[in-house]
Amino acid sequence: MLDFIREDLKQFQAYTPHPGGAVTVPLDILDTNENPYDLPSDLKAKLAGHYEHAIATNRYPDGAQLELKSAIASYVNRSANLPQAPITPAQISVGNGSDELIRSVLIATCLGNQGAIFTAPPTFSMYRILAETLGIPVVQGRRSTADFALDLEDARSQVQAPVRVVFVVHPNSPTANPLTANELDWLRRLPKNILVVIDEAYFEFSQTSVVAELSEHPNWVILRTFSKAFRLAALRVGYAIAHPDVIQILEKVRLPYNLPAFSQAAARLALDHHEELLTVIPQLLQARDQLHADLAKIDALQVWPSAANFIYARLNNGDDKRLGDLTQELKAQGTLIRHTGGGWRITVGTSAENQRTLSRMHGVLA
Ligand SMILES: *Cc1c(COP(=O)(O)O)cnc(C)c1O
Secondary structure, three states: OOOOOOHHHHOOOOOOOOOOOOOOOOOEEEOOOOOOOOOOHHHHHHHHHHHHHHOOOOOOOOOOOHHHHHHHHHHHHHHHOOOOOOOOHHHEEEEOOHHHHHHHHHHHHOOOOOOEEEEOOOOOOHHHHHHHHOOOOEEEOOEOOOOOOEOHHHHHHHOOOOEEEEEEEOOOOOOOOOOOHHHHHHHHHOOOOOEEEEEOOOHHHHOOOOHHHHHHOOOEEEEEEOOOOOOOHHHOOEEEEEOHHHHHHHHHHOOOOOOOHHHHHHHHHHHHOHHHHOOHHHHHHHHHHHHHHHHHOOOOEEEOOOOOOEEEEEEOOOOHHHHHHHHHHHHHHOEEEEEEOOEEEEEOOOHHHHHHHHHHHHHHHO
C-alpha cells in the first residue's frame, strides 16, 4: 500500500495540537500559549462589517499584501523606536501563520540536499517537523539543564557545512528563557553564509527584540506572529522581517494567495487597534509572576523564570513518565497543559483559569 509515498514519510510523526483523548468537562486551554482573551466584541463587529461590505468573496485576495506590509512595518518601527533606519514594507513577508514562513525559509535554503538546519531541543518543534516533511536533515544542539542556554561550544562545532540555517526562539518555547548576551554574540559572529532565524513569537510579552540590529545582519530573519499577544490564532497570520533580498526569495517560494482577505483585514484591524489589544499584556505578565511564585512553592516542582506568557516546570525527581500521567489527570479535570521536552509548558490564562491550574496541580501532586 502507498508505494508512491516517500520512504522517509512513512514513519513520520506529525505535530498534534491538543494530543490525547476526548474530555467531558469544560477545558481551560492552556497548552498552546494563546492570549486567553478573544477580540473585544466591538472589534469583532467591525471586522464582520468589513467582511460584509468590503470583501468580495468571489475575488482573489490582494496577493501582494501591500497595505498589510506597510501597517506591519509601521508597527515594528513604532514598537522598536527605530526612527534612524526604519524597517520598510520591502523588508516584510507575511505568511499563513509564521509556520508557513518557517517552511518558506526551509524551501529557500535546504531543499533538495542543499543543506541542513540546526535547532536545540527543548525548543519549538515545528522547525524539525517541517524540515522532516521536506527531507531536510536536522542537526540538534544541546542546552544547559540549569537555564536552557545553548551549549555554545557544541553549537560552534555543529554549525558548519552542511548546516545552512540556525533556528532560535527569543524567548524560547517551551522553556521561556530569552537569548543571553553570549548567545547573541555567537549569533552576531556567525558567518554570512549561515541564515539565522530568530523567532520572536512572544515579543509583545518579552519586549526584547533584535530588530534594531537587523540592518547590520543581512543573514538574519526575524519571525513574529499575530497568534499570541494579538489574539488572532484562528486567522493564521505571521510575518518575517529581513533584508529586502531575503524577503524577495521568501516571496518567490510562497503560494501566490497565501493569506485570505479576511485574515489580512483582521491583522490590519488588530494593528489599527494595537494599543487597545495590548493593554492586557501588563496584567497577563503580573498574573504570570503570581502563578510562577505559587508554582515555585510546590515542593515536587522545579520551575524556571519566564520572559513570556507561559511557564516551564519539571518534576524535581525528573520522572517524565509520571509527568505524562499527571498531564492526563489534569486534562480529565479540565486543565489542558503541554507535556513536552521532559516538562510542563503552562500557558498563563485568565485569573480564574490560573487559580484552577494551581489548585488542580496541588491536587494531582499531593
Ligand atoms: C506559537 C508560535 C509560533 C506561531 O506560529 P503561527 O503559525 O504564527 O501561529 C511561532 N513560533 C513559536 C516559537 C511559537 O511558539
